[in-house]
Amino acid sequence: MxxxxxxxxxxxxxxxxxxxxxxxxxxxxxxTDTAASTNPWRLDLDEKSVEEQARKIGAVxxxxxxxxxxxxxxxxxxxxxxxxxxMRDEDLRYRILRFVDVYPALRSGEAVSEHFxxxxxxxxxxxxxxPTHLSDLAITAARIGRRLPAITQWASRHAVRKMALxxxxxxxxxxxxxxxxxxxxxxxMFSLDLLGEFVASEKQAADFARRYQEMIESFGRILGTRHxxxxxxxxxxxGPRVNVSIKLSSLTSKFEPADPEGTSAAVRERLxxxxxxxxxxxxxxxxxxxxxxxxxxxxRILQDLLLEPEFKGFENIGTVAQAYLRDADTCLIxxxxxxxxxxxxxxxxxxxxxxxxxxxxxxxxxxxxxxxxLVKRETDAMYERCTRILLERHEVVRTxxxxxxxxxxxxxxALAKAIGVPTGRYECQMLFGMAGSTKDALxxxxxxxxxxxxxxxxxxxxxxxxxxxxENTSNESFLRMRFSDGVSADRLLAxxxxxxxxxxx
Numbered sequence: 113m114x115x116x117x118x119x120x121x122x123x124x125x126x127x128x129x130x131x132x133x134x135x136x137x138x139x140x141x142x143x144t145d146t147a148a149s150t151n152p153w154r155l156d157l158d159e160k161s162v163e164e165q166a167r168k169i170g171a172v173x174x175x176x177x178x179x180x181x182x183x184x185x186x187x188x189x190x191x192x193x194x195x196x197x198x199m200r201d202e203d204l205r206y207r208i209l210r211f212v213d214v215y216p217a218l219r220s221g222e223a224v225s226e227h228f229x230x231x232x233x234x235x236x237x238x239x240x241x242x243p244t245h246l247s248d249l250a251i252t253a254a255r256i257g258r259r260l261p262a263i264t265q266w267a268s269r270h271a272v273r274k275m276a277l278x279x280x281x282x283x284x285x286x287x288x289x290x291x292x293x294x295x296x297x298x299x300x301m302f303s304l305d306l307l308g309e310f311v312a313s314e315k316q317a318a319d320f321a322r323r324y325q326e327m328i329e330s331f332g333r334i335l336g337t338r339h340x341x342x343x344x345x346x347x348x349x350x351g352p353r354v355n356v357s358i359k360l361s362s363l364t365s366k367f368e369p370a371d372p373e374g375t376s377a378a379v380r381e382r383l384x385x386x387x388x389x390x391x392x393x394x395x396x397x398x399x400x401x402x403x404x405x406x407x408x409x410x411x412r413i414l415q416d417l418l419l420e421p422e423f424k425g426f427e428n429i430g431t432v433a434q435a436y437l438r439d440a441d442t443c444l445i446x447x448x449x450x451x452x453x454x455x456x457x458x459x460x461x462x463x464x465x466x467x468x469x470x471x472x473x474x475x476x477x478x479x480x481x482x483x484x485x486l487v488k489r490e491t492d493a494m495y496e497r498c499t500r501i502l503l504e505r506h507e508v509v510r511t512x513x514x515x516x517x518x519x520x521x522x523x524x525x526a527l528a529k530a531i532g533v534p535t536g537r538y539e540c541q542m543l544f545g546m547a548g549s550t551k552d553a554l555x556x557x558x559x560x561x562x563x564x565x566x567x568x569x570x571x572x573x574x575x576x577x578x579x580x581x582x583e584n585t586s587n588e589s590f591l592r593m594r595f596s597d598g599v600s601a602d603r604l605l606a607x608x609x610x611x612x613x614x615x616x617x
Contacts, residue, residue, distance in 0.1 A: 152445060154504045155531060162526050163607055170522035170605040176553035177518070207231050209578050215272055216571040221261030224268050229255060276570045279545040279580045280307065285327070288567045289334045299555045300563050301347055303355040303398060303541070304331065307568035307576055313365050320362040321382040325389050328356050332393035347560035349536030351459065351510070352428055354395040355562065358386065360410050361402055369409045376413045380420075383413070387423055394428075398459070401432040403467050403474065404483040411447060418456055430459035430512070433502075435495035436468055436484045444498055452508045459510040461541060462498055464491055464517075466579055492520065492608035499524045506537040512562065514541040516550060519605050525559065536560075543580065 211231040218224045281304075282288040292302050306327060311317045331354045361367040363382040368375050390397050399414055401407055414431060417423055433444050444460075451458055465471075468484055475482045485491045495515070502511040503524070511533075513524040521540060528538055539560040542551055554561050566576055 152441070152501060157527075157530050162523075162530050165526035165529065166519070166523040166607075167605050169525050170518050171601060172557070173518050173522060173550065173553045174601055174604070176556055177549040180549040180552040180556075204232075212272060212275070212574060213578050215268070216574050221263075221265035225261045225264040228264065228268065272574075273570060276573060276577050279543070279566065279577055280570055280573050281544055281565045281567045283568060283570055285330050285334060288565070289331065292331075292335065292565065295563055295565075296343060299344055299347070300551065300561050301343065301350060301353075301355065301539070302563050302565045303357050303396075305357040305400070305564060305566045307566050307573040311362055311365050317362065317364050317382070321386070324356065324358050324386055328354070328386060328389045328395045328397070329393055331356075332395055344555065344558055344560065346535050346558050347539070350539050350560050350562070352394050352396045354393065355398065356390075356395060357398040357400050357564070359400045359402055360413055361406060367406060367409070369405055372409055372412060375409060376416050379413050380417050383417055384422075387417070387426065387429075390428055391426065396428040396430065396459075398430040398461065399432070401434055401463075404434075404437060404471055405474070407434070407437075407443070411443075415450060419454070424454075425456065427457045429457075430461060430510075432461045432463055433498055434463055434465040435498050436465035436491045438483060438485055440494055441497050441501060444501055448501070448505050448508055452505075457510075459512055460502060461512040461514045462495065462502060463514045464495060489608045492517065493610075495520050496523050496608065500527055503527050503531050503533050503538065506531070506533045510536075511538040512541045513538065514564070516542055516547045518550065519608070521550075521554070522605065546580070 208231075211228055214227060214231075215224075218227055281291040288304070292304075295302055304327060306320075306323060311320060335354060360379050360383075364375065364378045366375065366378070386397060389395070399410065401410060411431070414429075418426065418429070431447075433440060433447075437443070447460075450456075465484065471484045472482050472486075485494060495517075499511070499513065499520070502509060511524075513521060515521055524538070524540075527533075539562055540554050541562045541564055544563050544565045551561050551563070566573060
């Protein structure tokens with residue numbers, strides 16, 4: 113592959129950076145700066161009309177979401193009520209999640225009881241937030257449980273497992289297949305994600321490659337390749353039935369951006385059998401994006417493989433763009449240009465990103481500028497910018513709008529209508545166990561919805577579980593603002609881009 117087709121030099125490609133530098137190349141402070149001075153838009157859209165349409169669609173989605181909200185006596189309703197309690201008690205939420213994070217390492221009832229009480233009462237975990245009566249109740253229960261360690265261990269394991277199963281579909285192919293069939297019967301597609309991707313040895317990496325291949329092959333046998341009749345007509349043109357997400361760093365114990373050639377060769381050695389299995393069984397493979405330092409190398413590996421004669425033009429392949437990165441739009445444009453140049457089909461899942469806190473910590477430890485946008489409104493604006501870049505090039509790429517934010521979804525739907533994106537060239541994606549009423553609202557409007565479905569060992573999935581609960585209950589979560597804090601519809605559906613100066617309006 114020629115150098116011109118690869119992503120530009122960045123902190124994740126140290127081999128292409130001046131070795132005398134101690135910091136990464138300076139990134140722009142603006143979330144919307146681009147590498148090119150020209151306007152990237154290919155179409156001259158009526159921005160005012162798109163904005164009006166987005167607000168109308170958003171209002172409809174909000175109304176239908178409210179109408180399909182689960183009753184309090186249902187399992188989903190009770191889970192929502194518990195999440196609501198955690199939303200209102202930030203101190204308790206923080207302490208419980210810290211406990212859940214260490215829970216897999218606790219081997220005895222005594223250890224569970226001691227840690228639970230310690231995490232609820234420790235002055236080292238003071239958050240500065242005022243505890244509620246729920247906090248006092250939890251501490252009382254922990255003190256009683258300290259005298260009954262066996263019961264505490266059983267109860268906590270049951271509670272953590274129930275919590276995990278809200279966000280994780282199952283730990284065996286059979287149990288996951290039951291969940292997936294239920295989703296399809298309700299009109300939703302799926303993408304399977306195997307949990308516990310961290311590897312520390314080549315033996316673990318080889319095991320992960322084997323498990324990915326088994327997933328691709330076994331679900332093809334268990335479910336078949338054809339969509340069930342319950343799926344809406346719009347979903348049947350959205351690719352194969354079996355859709356599997358993989359992380360490239362799980363395929364080698366040495367995923368090293370400083371050695372792009374060696375890492376690419378090692379990862380492709382384990383990717384080839386997965387692509388062959390997918391082509392044989394008719395499955396789709398989505399390559400997830402991870403932390404920023406892995407991004408450009410991940411894109412390069414995918415490009416290297418797709419340039420091999422055996423896989424050139426392979427259609428059932430996708431990857432991810434993370435809108436919380438400052439250069440998300442320019443990176444996306446480079447990738448789309450490469451796809452167009454090589455006539456390579458692809459689906460791109462557009463997400464905000466799941467490593468926001470971690471990216472800031474990693475960057476500060478290394479003395480680098482934070483690669484992520486630090487203001488939520490600017491991240492939302494970048495997401496909408498990337499949405500337009502993708503939808504305007506729908507002849508090159510299929511788009512997956514992966515968000516729970518109704519404003520982001522409504523804006524994408526308004527853009528797709530204004531641009532004239534054909535059926536099957538875009539879909540919405542949401543996380544398993546979250547925003548069920550929003551999924552129902554989208555389905556009722558005929559929008560194809562795919563559910564990102566984690567599966568595998570529940571204990572290994574604890575890190576994922578903690579991230580999802582934090583995301584679900586964060587102060588700036590759309591779900592929290594909509595259903596717990598009672599924020600107005602006008603504010604929730606407002607354009608995230610800054611208003612122009614008064615003289616330019």
